[in-house]
Amino acid sequence: MRTKLIAGNWKMNLNFIEAKELFRDVQAIENNDKAIALCVPACYLSAFSNAVDPFIFAQDVSAHVKGAYTGEVSASMLASLHIMGSLVGHSERRQYHAESASVLKEKVDRLLENNLIALYCIGETIEERNEQKHEAVIQKQIIEVLGHLTSEQMKNVIIAYEPVWAIGTGVTATTSQAQEMHAFIRNEIERSFGQTCASQIKILYGGSMNASNAKELLACPDVDGGLIGGASLKVDDFKFIYES
Ligand code: 13P
Numbered sequence: 001m002r003t004k005l006i007a008g009n010w011k012m013n014l015n016f017i018e019a020k021e022l023f024r025d026v027q028a029i030e031n032n033d034k035a036i037a038l039c040v041p042a043c044y045l046s047a048f049s050n051a052v053d054p055f056i057f058a059q060d061v062s063a064h065v066k067g068a069y070t071g072e073v074s075a076s077m078l079a080s081l082h083i084m085g086s087l088v089g090h091s092e093r094r095q096y097h098a099e100s101a102s103v104l105k106e107k108v109d110r111l112l113e114n115n116l117i118a119l120y121c122i123g124e125t126i127e128e129r130n131e132q133k134h135e136a137v138i139q140k141q142i143i144e145v146l147g148h149l150t151s152e153q154m155k156n157v158i159i160a161y162e163p164v165w166a167i168g169t170g171v172t173a174t175t176s177q178a179q180e181m182h183a184f185i186r187n188e189i190e191r192s193f194g195q196t197c198a199s200q201i202k203i204l205y206g207g208s209m210n211a212s213n214a215k216e217l218l219a220c221p222d223v224d225g226g227l228i229g230g231a232s233l234k235v236d237d238f239k240f241i242y243e244s
Helices: 016-027 075-080 091-096 101-113 126-130 134-146 175-193 195-200 214-218 235-243
Strands: 005-009 035-040 055-058 085-088 117-122 157-161 203-206 225-228
Touching: 005 203, 005 235, 016 035, 016 235, 075 085, 075 101, 085 101, 101 117, 101 134, 117 134, 126 134, 134 157, 134 175, 157 175, 175 195, 175 203, 175 214, 214 225, 225 235
Parallel strands: 005 035, 005 225, 035 055, 055 085, 085 117, 117 157, 157 203, 203 225
Antiparallel strands: none
């Protein structure tokens, strides 16, 4: 039985006062059987370190262990703050920071070496979907970045399926598109890491999840939660999604 996880990705939003207020509001959400996580900007991580309700994640992590990499934050720094883990490979990082599969693989390794969780984001563009390449794209994104891991290491990996065409656009995957892709991803995980790993791994959906579509999406058997951008910035929307 997989516990559902509702994760907010604040991206580059909120000043510190707003962030503290929203964090408090999220903490006050009455717990149900789902877990909550927030992916916060790097400069706020220490303020929320040690939190377990919600769990705190970074939005990015360095591919390097340590050293002369100005501006970067290492996985061991996150571990020293008792942060749960980090997003890896969000499509905005792939697009605006040209993050390649080999860099993302290093980032996943740095997190796992530090016993942190890699919340690995995958998703196809609209062109790739229109050309019927979405499954091949997803398969490649899984193999290139996670393919070298053992099934034991995969216990510290969460996958977020975020179709690029649904991120911040207000266009959401239909429940059948979401379920189909999540089942495809789980099947790929089974092929590479076995049935136990496939049945245990969490696969979150991201891409314009909001108060009006969350219930249906979260009811899909292979959707184990959400990675929510815009709607995570308003506590009422986020709470509604959590309670869906
Ligand atoms: P939106 O919910 O704003 O579409 O963002 C999704 C996302 O990118 C979460 O990581």
